[in-house]
Amino acid sequence: MKITYFKPTKQGVYPIKNGFSFAEEVLDDGNSGLILYAENGEQKKIPFQKEGKRGSLCGIMVEAVSGEFPYLEYNYYHKNTVYTDAFARKVNGLSKFGHGLTAKRKTRGSLTYKEFDWGEDEPLLIPYSNSVIYGLNVRAFTMHKSSHVKNRGTYEGVAEKASYLNGLGITAVELMPCYEYDECIYPASGAVSDKPVKEEIAREVKNLPEAFKEKVRLNCWGYQEGFYFAPKASYSAGGDPEVSFKNMVKELHANGIEVMMQFYFPPEMNQSVILDILKYWVIEYHIDGVRLSGFQIPYLIIAKEPVLQETKIRSSYFPLEEIYGDKIPYYRNLAADNGNYRNDMRRFLKGDENLVGQVIFDQRNNPRDCAVVNYLADYDGFSLYDMVSYDRKHNEANGEYNRDGTDHNYSWNCGFEGECRKKSVLELRKKQIKNALAFLFLSQGVPYLFSGDEFGNTRYGNNNAYCQDNDTGYIKWKTGKLQDEILGFTKALIRFRKEHSILHSQKELKILDTLGCGYPDISYHGTEAWRPDLSYISRMIGIMLCGNYAEKQDEPSIYIAYNMHWIEHELALPKLPKGEKFVPVLWSEEIMRPVSDDSVGKNEAAEKEDSSGEKAENKIVIPGRSIAVYVSQKENV
Structure with missing residues (x-):
C-alpha cells in the first residue's frame, strides 16, 4: 500500500485512483488515526501525522500499488477508543432491525460504493401551491x-x-x-x-x-x-x-x-x-x-x-x-x-367556542414569501381516527407509566372511549373524520396528510408510538365500509382541490374586490349573506371564493359551509350573477353522501322551504357537525 498525507479542506472519505482519501477532525494531539479492515480479517492501523494536518482536520491517502484495493471497511481511533466515521456514506453493522438484540452492535464505515444510473431523472419542482x-x-x-x-x-x-x-x-x-x-x-x-x-x-x-x-x-x-x-x-x-x-x-x-x-x-x-x-x-x-x-x-x-x-x-x-x-x-x-392549525381546527371540530375568527384566518393563511403547511395529524399525537375515538392518551405499552406523549390532544371520542360497535358512534366518527379532511383540503396552505389517515388508520389511542414496532405503530391497510368511504372522500377532496385553483392560490387572498367584478376574492357569510357571525358562541361560517380570481379561466365560484354546532343551522348563499346558481358537490353528512368519490349528487336537505312551500331563495340548511361544498353553475346546465 502507498500511504501519503495531505492537508484536507473538508471532512469525509472520497475515492481516488486505486484507493481512498480520508479526512477526519482531531481536536487534540493524542494518538489517533485510521483503521482499515480487509475481508479476510486483516486490519491495518495508520496514525495521523502533523504533515497531513490543516486546522483540526487530518488527511491520509491510501492507494493500492498493484491490484484492487484490499480493504472494504474502516473506522477511526482516538487513544483507546474506536469509532465510526460520522461522515460515512454507508455504515455496516446495522442492517438488521433491532429485535432480538441484547448487546450493542459494532459498526464500521463501508468502502464499497456503486455507480447509479439516474437516467433522465430530474427534480420535479412542483410549486407549493x-x-x-x-x-x-x-x-x-x-x-x-x-x-x-x-x-x-x-x-x-x-x-x-x-x-x-x-x-x-x-x-x-x-x-x-x-x-x-x-x-x-x-x-x-x-x-x-x-x-x-x-x-x-x-x-x-x-x-x-x-x-x-x-x-x-x-x-x-x-x-x-x-x-x-x-x-x-x-x-x-x-x-x-x-x-x-x-x-x-x-x-x-x-x-x-x-x-x-x-x-x-x-x-x-x-x-x-x-x-x-x-x-x-x-x-x-x-x-x-x-x-x-x-x-x-x-x-x-x-x-x-x-x-x-x-x-x-x-x-x-x-x-x-x-x-x-x-x-x-x-x-x-x-x-x-401554520402556527396552531392542528389545535385550532381540532377544537373547532369538536365544537369549542370562540374559534370562528381564528379558523377563517388559518383557512386563508398563505403568505407570499413563505408557504404554510396545514395538518390535523402527524406521526406524533393522535391519528385522525383516534382524534375522534379517544378523549385521553393510552400509552401504557410504551413502558413509561403513560406519562409520555402530550396531554393536550383536543380530541373527542364521540361518546365512547376506544373501539366501539355502536352504529351511531361509528357514523359520527366517520362524519367527523370527513369534516377534518375537508378542513385540510379546503384551506389555502399546503395540506399535509399522514399515512393511513386517508382511510382511518388507528394507533389504538397511543399518541407517542415511537417504540411500537408492531400493529400499533404500523399502517393497517384494512378494507371495509368505513375505510373505503373515507378513502373515497379523501380522493374526491384532493381531486376537487386540484380542479379549482382558487382553493390553492399562489397569492394570499385579500378579502378585497381588486378586479372590480362585484365580489372580493374571498368573503364570509352567516345567516345573512355578507354578515358572518364571529361571536363567542358561533360555530358556523360560510366562505365564498370567487372564481374570477382563479388562475385558470372560467372557474366557478365556491361556497363552503361549515357548521360544527351539534344542531342544524341556516346559512345564506350570496347572490350570484344573473343566470348562475349554487349546486352542492361535496358533503360530510350521511344523507348528503355521494354514492362514490366520482359522483356529484343532489343535496336533498340543502334547500329550505318556507311555509308556503316555495323555496327560500339563497338559504341552505346545514345539519349539525357537517360541511357542505357548493359550486356556481350556469342555470341552463
Whole structure:
C-alpha cells in the first residue's frame, strides 16, 4: 500500500485512483488515526501525522500499488477508543432491525460504493401551491401484512406503493428520518447507546418499569443523532441501502411524486455540517425537499445557499425578514407550519367556542414569501381516527407509566372511549373524520396528510408510538365500509382541490374586490349573506371564493359551509350573477353522501322551504357537525 498525507479542506472519505482519501477532525494531539479492515480479517492501523494536518482536520491517502484495493471497511481511533466515521456514506453493522438484540452492535464505515444510473431523472419542482404532502415512516408504512407488498418495511415497499400514492393524488412523500441510526435503546444492565434520543421521546432508563429494564427498546422514529450521510440499511431489501433509496426516489419521480426527508439535529451539531448534509442528499440522492427539526439550525445560511434555492425546505420557523427583507423569492421554497392549525381546527371540530375568527384566518393563511403547511395529524399525537375515538392518551405499552406523549390532544371520542360497535358512534366518527379532511383540503396552505389517515388508520389511542414496532405503530391497510368511504372522500377532496385553483392560490387572498367584478376574492357569510357571525358562541361560517380570481379561466365560484354546532343551522348563499346558481358537490353528512368519490349528487336537505312551500331563495340548511361544498353553475346546465 502507498500511504501519503495531505492537508484536507473538508471532512469525509472520497475515492481516488486505486484507493481512498480520508479526512477526519482531531481536536487534540493524542494518538489517533485510521483503521482499515480487509475481508479476510486483516486490519491495518495508520496514525495521523502533523504533515497531513490543516486546522483540526487530518488527511491520509491510501492507494493500492498493484491490484484492487484490499480493504472494504474502516473506522477511526482516538487513544483507546474506536469509532465510526460520522461522515460515512454507508455504515455496516446495522442492517438488521433491532429485535432480538441484547448487546450493542459494532459498526464500521463501508468502502464499497456503486455507480447509479439516474437516467433522465430530474427534480420535479412542483410549486407549493400545487402540492399535497404525505408523511410516512418507511418501515411502518408497509410492514403490516395487509400492505400486500413483496418487500415489507423497506424502500422497495414504498416504491411498490407508488401507483397507490399516485392514485390518491398526493404530490410529495415526506419520509421520517431514514438516515442511518441505531434504533436500539439498550437496557440498564448492558451497554447504553451513546446516541441520545430526542428528549420528548425517551426517558432515562432508570425510570422504566422493571419489565422493560432488561429489554432492548426501540426508537422507530429516528429523531436522534445518527450517521447523516448514509441511508438506513435496515430499510433496504436488496442489501445495498444506497441503491435501494435511489431506486425508490427514481420510481416515485416517475409517478410524479416528489421525495422530502426529515432531519433531526441535536444541540451539539456543527452548523456547517448541517448545510453539508442537506446539500449531499439533494445532490447525491435527488431528494426534492427537507423538513428540519432540532437545535442550532442555521436557517439563514440554509435559506441563502444557492444549491438549495429550488429545494423545498420545511421547518417550524424561518427568520424571513433576515432572509428576504423586502424582496420576493423567485421560487417560493420555504414552508413553515401554520402556527396552531392542528389545535385550532381540532377544537373547532369538536365544537369549542370562540374559534370562528381564528379558523377563517388559518383557512386563508398563505403568505407570499413563505408557504404554510396545514395538518390535523402527524406521526406524533393522535391519528385522525383516534382524534375522534379517544378523549385521553393510552400509552401504557410504551413502558413509561403513560406519562409520555402530550396531554393536550383536543380530541373527542364521540361518546365512547376506544373501539366501539355502536352504529351511531361509528357514523359520527366517520362524519367527523370527513369534516377534518375537508378542513385540510379546503384551506389555502399546503395540506399535509399522514399515512393511513386517508382511510382511518388507528394507533389504538397511543399518541407517542415511537417504540411500537408492531400493529400499533404500523399502517393497517384494512378494507371495509368505513375505510373505503373515507378513502373515497379523501380522493374526491384532493381531486376537487386540484380542479379549482382558487382553493390553492399562489397569492394570499385579500378579502378585497381588486378586479372590480362585484365580489372580493374571498368573503364570509352567516345567516345573512355578507354578515358572518364571529361571536363567542358561533360555530358556523360560510366562505365564498370567487372564481374570477382563479388562475385558470372560467372557474366557478365556491361556497363552503361549515357548521360544527351539534344542531342544524341556516346559512345564506350570496347572490350570484344573473343566470348562475349554487349546486352542492361535496358533503360530510350521511344523507348528503355521494354514492362514490366520482359522483356529484343532489343535496336533498340543502334547500329550505318556507311555509308556503316555495323555496327560500339563497338559504341552505346545514345539519349539525357537517360541511357542505357548493359550486356556481350556469342555470341552463
